[in-house]
Amino acid sequence: MQPALSFEQAPPISVPYRFFLTAPLFGVVAGLLLALLGPAALESRWAPGALAMTHLIVVDFMLQVMCGALLQFVAVVAGANIWRPRLVATLVHPLITAGAVLLASAFLLEQQVLFLLAALTFAVSLGLFLTVMAMSLLRTPARGMSIYVLRLAVLGLLVTVVLGVILASTLGMHENLQSVWSLLTLINVHVAWGLGGWALMLVIGVSFLVVPMFQLTPAYPVWLTRLVPAGLLLVLCLWSLQLLPGLAGAQAWQSAVASVGILLAGLYAAVTLWLQSKRRRRQADVTLVFWRGAMLALLAVAASWLALEALPQLGSHARAPLWLGVLALPGVFLSVIIGMLYKIMPFLNWLHLQRLGGMATPPPNMKQMIPESAMRGQMRLHFAALLLLLAAVLWPALATPAGLAFSASCLWLEWNLVGAARVYARFRDKIRAAASVASTS
Amino acid sequence: MPEPRVIDGRGMEPPEPLELAVAELGKLAPGEELVMLLHCEPLPLYFVLDRNGYGYRSELRADGTNEIHIHKI
Numbered sequence: 244m245q246p247a248l249s250f251e252q253a254p255p256i257s258v259p260y261r262f263f264l265t266a267p268l269f270g271v272v273a274g275l276l277l278a279l280l281g282p283a284a285l286e287s288r289w290a291p292g293a294l295a296m297t298h299l300i301v302v303d304f305m306l307q308v309m310c311g312a313l314l315q316f317v318a319v320v321a322g323a324n325i326w327r328p329r330l331v332a333t334l335v336h337p338l339i340t341a342g343a344v345l346l347a348s349a350f351l352l353e354q355q356v357l358f359l360l361a362a363l364t365f366a367v368s369l370g371l372f373l374t375v376m377a378m379s380l381l382r383t384p385a386r387g388m389s390i391y392v393l394r395l396a397v398l399g400l401l402v403t404v405v406l407g408v409i410l411a412s413t414l415g416m417h418e419n420l421q422s423v424w425s426l427l428t429l430i431n432v433h434v435a436w437g438l439g440g441w442a443l444m445l446v447i448g449v450s451f452l453v454v455p456m457f458q459l460t461p462a463y464p465v466w467l468t469r470l471v472p473a474g475l476l477l478v479l480c481l482w483s484l485q486l487l488p489g490l491a492g493a494q495a496w497q498s499a500v501a502s503v504g505i506l507l508a509g510l511y512a513a514v515t516l517w518l519q520s521k522r523r524r525r526q527a528d529v530t531l532v533f534w535r536g537a538m539l540a541l542l543a544v545a546a547s548w549l550a551l552e553a554l555p556q557l558g559s560h561a562r563a564p565l566w567l568g569v570l571a572l573p574g575v576f577l578s579v580i581i582g583m584l585y586k587i588m589p590f591l592n593w594l595h596l597q598r599l600g601g602m603a604t605p606p607p608n609m610k611q612m613i614p615e616s617a618m619r620g621q622m623r624l625h626f627a628a629l630l631l632l633l634a635a636v637l638w639p640a641l642a643t644p645a646g647l648a649f650s651a652s653c654l655w656l657e658w659n660l661v662g663a664a665r666v667y668a669r670f671r672d673k674i675r676a677a678a679s680v681a682s683t684s
Numbered sequence: 685m686p687e688p689r690v691i692d693g694r695g696m697e698p699p700e701p702l703e704l705a706v707a708e709l710g711k712l713a714p715g716e717e718l719v720m721l722l723h724c725e726p727l728p729l730y731f732v733l734d735r736n737g738y739g740y741r742s743e744l745r746a747d748g749t750n751e752i753h754i755h756k757i
Contacts (some may be wrong), residue, residue, distance in 0.1 A: 455699055456724060523723075525694055590699060594728065602710055602736050609699055 248527075250454035253478040253636060254605060256595045260664055261336050262311025263584060267657040268341065269303030270577070274628075274650025276347075288568065294513040295347040300572050301437065302343035304653075308580050309445060310335060312587065320389060320452065323379035331375050338368030358415030362408045369404045373397065381419050383568035388468045390483045392448030395472055399440025401480070405434035410436055432483050437505055444581050445509060446537075447472060452651035457586060458531050460518040471511045478504035506621065508543030512538040533582025540574030562636050567630045573625075573649065577587060581625060581656060585618050596667065600674040607670060612663045621655040628652045689715040694749065703728050709738060709754070718754040725750060 273296045277284050284292030297639070314332060317323050329608050340366035349357035380394050455462045481500045484569050515538045519531065527535075547567055551558035589612035596606035628648035635645035689708055693701025700715050701722060705731075709716050720726065725742070733754060742752045 328746060459695075459723070524697055526697075527696060593699065593703075594731075597706070597732060600736065602706075605706065605710075608703060 252504060253591075253594070254325060256330075256591055256667065257478050258328045258332040259315045259587075259591065261332060262307045262314075264657070264664060265336070265340060265661065266304045266307035266311075266580075267653045268530045268654030269299045269307070269340075271650045271657070273299040274648070274653060275647045277635075277646030278544065278643045278650065285562065285565060285635060285642050288564040291350045291353065291482055292537040293565065293568075294350040297568065297572070298346045299440075300577070302346065302555060303340060305572075305576050305580060306339060307336075308584065309442070312338065312449075312583070313376060313445075314533045314584075315587075315591070316449070316456035317340070317376065317379050317393065318492045320385070323383035323385070323602060325379050326375050329393060331371065335368045335372045335545075338364050338365075339372075349411075349414070361417060362411035365404060366408045369400070373404065375403075380387060385390055388472075389448050392444060392451065392468075392472045395476055396441055396444040396448055397578055399436050399444050402479075402483075403433060403437040403441050406436065414562070430483050432486060435479055435504075437483050439475055439508070442576050443508060444475060446576070447475075449583070450534075453583070453586075454515060454518060454534070458519060458534070459523040460519055461486070463514065463518065467511070467514050471507050474507045475504060480506065502549065502552060504669075505545045505548045507584045507606070509542055512541035512545070516542075519660045528584045529580050529615070529622055530582040530620060533585070533625075536629075537575045537578035537582070540570050540578060544570045544575065562639075565636045566633065569629070569636055573629050573632060578604060578625070578629075584656075585613060588660060589613060591672075592663060592667040597675065599671060600677075604670075604674045604677055607666065612666050613659050614662075617659050617662070618630070619653075623657055624652040624655060653660065687754070688719045690702070690719045690721070692721045694721055694723050698724075699728070702726065703730075705729055705754070706732060709733075709736070712738075712754070712755055713755050716755070720750075720752040722750045722752065723748060726752065 276292060276296055280292040284290055284296065287293070303541055313331075314325060314328055314609050318325050318328070324345075332398070343359050345361035348354070349361055376397050380390065380397060383390065396414060405585050406429055410426070410433060413429075414425065451468055454460055478500055482497065482504070485497060516535065518537075519535060522531075547570065551563050551567075557563060560628040589609040592612050593606050593609045600606060628645065628651070631641060631645035632650045689712070691701060691704050691708065693704070695710045696704075698730075705718065705720055712718055720729075726742075729752075730740065737757050738754055740752055740754045742750050745751055751756065
């Protein structure tokens, strides 16, 4: 059964918008950082610049949007009461923004105190966010596969944050937790839960609802909606066994477990592309193209992973993880996020303006909220930047143009989203002015 | 009884049917009916109808189409 959408529960528009409007700015910063640092940032996944850029993207871009969208989505789709959404957003938004800036600075400047401050900031902000989300999702009477998968995604974020806080504290105290866990083991498990258990699980849960609804495709097959989330969870639990003493070095089973997880992700991408090929309308809007690009990138992640496993000489190359990282972060997750932002913001504008103005002052057409040509132009630049970033992994001399292209794409996105927010503000003021004239006459 | 206005939104991408419906609501005369044909439950539309004094009933056809009859209260 699909969960009912409950628009009476929608939080104020300022709650999600503060997250949505901040996120692309950190994409701009990440791109500029790459342009500035040049090839040195792409030496390996352990290069300080690579670590700083990665966290600017995963926390300040991806997590920002995902937190804002979840506050909206859980209230509307799960019909769940979110505890004081405005207060939660007011506390969480600046803290996670600051936390990621601290973390990125800590990697770049190699300052222990910054790691500790970042750990503290994330523990407080995401601890609050996770508590509020978990309470809402556990109490909601709504049922359905999307709700179940959203709960798994929130669990994924919890594990990611706990491990991330342990890692940042370890780096901050300059003590290696060698006696308990090696740093590499902690990082392996942190990355897997962050990308697979949180980000991908959230995309999967949301897609079960929005792909059939917005892209006019048939529903996802029931077997897939059961197999992929549960399978991913099992893979992540097995992968985490390396934290147990004595199991850290068992390479063979770890590789097999990771490959099963990658194959599940690839299967999900292939089924999504197949459903999109069966859609009832031929015309492809920007959101659909972003989703297709993301699913192709996810297939490319799976194919690259298997190729790197099969060819150990290539797989052990210092830049191999960067190839996978570029495909996964800007390729899969940012493509889905940008595509969804272009759908969500016009819709939220329209819905909130309709609620304010009623039938007397109809809101503008949703297609007028962000010009189609601006969205298409930005989308082309996003995919061009993605190709340049991939090329820069192969030929690091391209790091500067790739960084600048990515930065420009994020700046254009910000411009488009600010434009949508301004359309909202203009019509809201118009409705209020009309109401005050009506009340005085 | 006047002929109902019909919006067949089955081949349209959301939120186009919602916008068309809201545009038609303003033209609906008392006693007149607006019929929408959709492949999904238009929950945002129900929200708009509830808030603006319109009544509705929906029927699920055998082919999976939702037929929503809307009238002014």
